[in-house]
Amino acid sequence: MALEKETLLNLYRNIVLIRTFEERVGEMxxxxxLPAFDIAAGPIPGEMHLYxxxxxxxxxxxxxxxxxxxxxxTHRPHGHLIAKGVDLNAMMAEIFGKKTGLxxxxxxxxxxxxxxxxxxxxGIVGGGIPHAVGAALAIKKRHEDRVAVSFFxxxxxxxxxxxxxxxxxxxxxxxVVFVVExxxxxxxxxxxxxxxxxSNAERGAAYxxxxxxxxxxxxxxxxxxxxxxxxxxxxxxxxSLIEAICYRFRGHFEGDAEGYLGADxxxxxxxxxxxxxxxxQLKEQGWLTDAEAEAIQAEMxxxxxxxxxxxxxxxxxxxxxxxxxxxx
Amino acid sequence: MSRSVGIIAxxxxxxxxxRLVAHGSVxxxxxxxxxxxxxxxxxxxxxxxxxxxxxxxxxxxxxxAEKANVSFPVALLDMPxxxxxxxxxxxxAMMAEAGVGCIVTLGGDGTNRAxxxxxxxxxxxxxxxxxxxxxxxxxxxxxxxxxxxxxAQRIPGVREAGIRLARRLDVYRNGELIDFALVDxxxxxxxxxxxxxxxxxxxxxxxxxxxxxxxxxxxxxxxxYLPQAAVNxxxxxxxxxxxxxxRVLAPIAPGLITELSVKSYxxxxxxxxxxxxxxxxxxxxxxxxxxxxxxxxRIEVRLSQNGPHVVDVTAALQAAGQKGVxxxxxxx
Numbered sequence: 001m002a003l004e005k006e007t008l009l010n011l012y013r014n015i016v017l018i019r020t021f022e023e024r025v026g027e028m029x030x031x032x033x034l035p036a037f038d039i040a041a042g043p044i045p046g047e048m049h050l051y052x053x054x055x056x057x058x059x060x061x062x063x064x065x066x067x068x069x070x071x072x073x074t075h076r077p078h079g080h081l082i083a084k085g086v087d088l089n090a091m092m093a094e095i096f097g098k099k100t101g102l103x104x105x106x107x108x109x110x111x112x113x114x115x116x117x118x119x120x121x122x123g124i125v126g127g128g129i130p131h132a133v134g135a136a137l138a139i140k141k142r143h144e145d146r147v148a149v150s151f152f153x154x155x156x157x158x159x160x161x162x163x164x165x166x167x168x169x170x171x172x173x174x175x176v177v178f179v180v181e182x183x184x185x186x187x188x189x190x191x192x193x194x195x196x197x198x199s200n201a202e203r204g205a206a207y208x209x210x211x212x213x214x215x216x217x218x219x220x221x222x223x224x225x226x227x228x229x230x231x232x233x234x235x236x237x238x239x240s241l242i243e244a245i246c247y248r249f250r251g252h253f254e255g256d257a258e259g260y261l262g263a264d265x266x267x268x269x270x271x272x273x274x275x276x277x278x279x280x281q282l283k284e285q286g287w288l289t290d291a292e293a294e295a296i297q298a299e300m301x302x303x304x305x306x307x308x309x310x311x312x313x314x315x316x317x318x319x320x321x322x323x324x325x326x327x328x
Numbered sequence: 329m330s331r332s333v334g335i336i337a338x339x340x341x342x343x344x345x346x347r348l349v350a351h352g353s354v355x356x357x358x359x360x361x362x363x364x365x366x367x368x369x370x371x372x373x374x375x376x377x378x379x380x381x382x383x384x385x386x387x388x389x390x391x392x393a394e395k396a397n398v399s400f401p402v403a404l405l406d407m408p409x410x411x412x413x414x415x416x417x418x419x420x421a422m423m424a425e426a427g428v429g430c431i432v433t434l435g436g437d438g439t440n441r442a443x444x445x446x447x448x449x450x451x452x453x454x455x456x457x458x459x460x461x462x463x464x465x466x467x468x469x470x471x472x473x474x475x476x477x478x479x480a481q482r483i484p485g486v487r488e489a490g491i492r493l494a495r496r497l498d499v500y501r502n503g504e505l506i507d508f509a510l511v512d513x514x515x516x517x518x519x520x521x522x523x524x525x526x527x528x529x530x531x532x533x534x535x536x537x538x539x540x541x542x543x544x545x546x547x548x549x550x551x552x553y554l555p556q557a558a559v560n561x562x563x564x565x566x567x568x569x570x571x572x573x574x575r576v577l578a579p580i581a582p583g584l585i586t587e588l589s590v591k592s593y594x595x596x597x598x599x600x601x602x603x604x605x606x607x608x609x610x611x612x613x614x615x616x617x618x619x620x621x622x623x624x625x626r627i628e629v630r631l632s633q634n635g636p637h638v639v640d641v642t643a644a645l646q647a648a649g650q651k652g653v654x655x656x657x658x659x660x
């Protein structure tokens with residue numbers, strides 16, 4: 001596999017798009033919520049968990065996925081869904097709770113479901129892991145060449161569903177790739193306070209599947225490892241696990257005071273901004289100029305602005321629609 | 329004589345992409361803690377009075393010390409952590425400065441390369457914590473601890489019998505020494521460091537070996553399996569790979585035994601050098617992609633005798649045994 005110019009430029013565009021989307025949502029989220037924080041107020045009600053800082057993981061993995069490859073995600077799902085190729089308008093509208101949104105405004109930012117890209121997520125920590133294994137079982141039973149991917153955090157790797165899922169996936173040799181995004185904290189709990197092993201790649205060994213650790217801030221490293229894992233699953237060689245070490249640039253949720261961080265910790269990690277790392281690599285190769293990087297940024301700003309306009313101008317669902325398309 | 333020993337354990341080793349692209353094993357950190365514990369017990373049995381250890385994000389040395397119940401203090405170096413190879417280099421330099429008599433390393437080729445940049449003349453006991461390594465050896469931690477103790481204490485005859493001076497492959501860019509490898513330098517036809525490892529035989533172009541080694545995994549095996557290879561240990565090798573050459577079967581990664589086409593090869597004596605002409609490519613040092621090279625750069629590799637001092641565990645223990653180190657007085 002050669003790491004070609006166009007491939008890596010697409011990776012860069014995707015990462016810039018995710019960052020631009022997240023930072024703009026972060027701005028809009030605070031509209032009308034302050035000075036006394038009112039979580040229900042403003043155009044984006046409810047909690048907000050943004051993906052800034054971890055973009056290289058979503059982009060590097062999803063670069064190898066087809067629209068029909070199922071992906072399950074977490075309470076921090078925007079990056080995964082954007083990397084999977086969602087319609088940005090429908091996604092932004094859903095975050096705004098609008099009728100034109102992916103779930104007609106009933107899901108919000110943590111419950112984004114998109115049949116077009118075979119994507120689902122939810123706020124239950126680790127909840128998506130067995131879903132991905134179920135999807136992989138269906139793929140195998142149907143003799144298809146699709147691959148399921150589950151993104152989750154290192155905190156989710158301590159719940160029962162992770163262990164049950166990885167075990168069954170290994171026993172049945174299912175086409176699923178587990179991507180542990182180790183951003184060092186489960187909400188505010190550091191990994192060493194909650195986890196008996198230092199690396200979740202070690203847990204792959206415990207279940208007899210290949211597992212690797214990659215630098216989650218380096219998109220090319222993620223891309224390369226993900227290619228091997230996904231190709232392997234597509235060939236019918238079974239599940240594997242990728243542990244990507246990464247970092248949240250905006251804390252667990254919007255409004256997180258981050259009192260649990262060490263001094264200089266965040267500024268040290270910001271030196272490993274995935275946009276800067278990939279940008280520098282591309283410039284080193286002569287594949288990206290400063291002007292081209294600015295043009296990419298401008299394009300992504302325009303795309304996010306268009307999605308914002310669409311979301312703001314879309315209607316809310318009517319109260320009488322509240323029970324439509326629901327099942328329980 | 330020193331009654332102090334250093335321990336440098338790399339928490340990141342044993343998890344790279346070779347678990348996906350080949351059949352490497354994951355080497356878990358709990359086992360590294362167990363190994364350090366056995367090293368500490370080995371050191372304790374022979375009267376070492378202090379251990380300096382590199383701190384790390386996983387707390388390997390700290391946890392090992394808590395479990396080992398040894399009679400000496402295990403002092404973690406007071407150093408800032410970058411969570412990269414720089415930590416190992418820095419720790420080695422601090423240990424050398426502090427006057428340790430030996431440094432025990434846990435990691436792979438990359439870990440030892442980082443340590444070699446800082447350890448100066450302090451001998452190393454390199455314990456392999458992975459399946460991909462050519463420089464460190466698979467050795468029981470207890471034995472490594474005992475050997476480190478007899479080396480550190482300069483038991484007469486032990487250093488003469490149990491320490492060898494390793495070679496280095498010095499890498500020069502436009503005439504300036506920029507880095508070195510302990511085992512091999514490979515020009516890999518890729519532009520990015522990415523996930524680090526090398527495994528695609530079609531991208532392996534130039535291979536420079538400090539030692540051709542039929543007994544190891546990786547690029548050094550390629551040279552080791554060639555007829556008339558300089559296996560007598562006196563020279564390194566320079567190989568150019570490409571279509572139409574001599575086809576050689578070699579284990580380039582765990583479980584990955586593949587044919588490579590070697591167009592030409594020659595011995596490389598200490599002091600000799602050659603020029604890498606494959607550009608753009610990435611130089612892999614000891615199996616890890618490290619340095620992207622461009623067509624306008626002149627890259628030379630020279631075999632030197634400036635590597636670290638390395639302890640042969642068996643030879644050191646044998647020499648110590650001859651000196652009666654392990655004989656204890658009878659109880660009355």
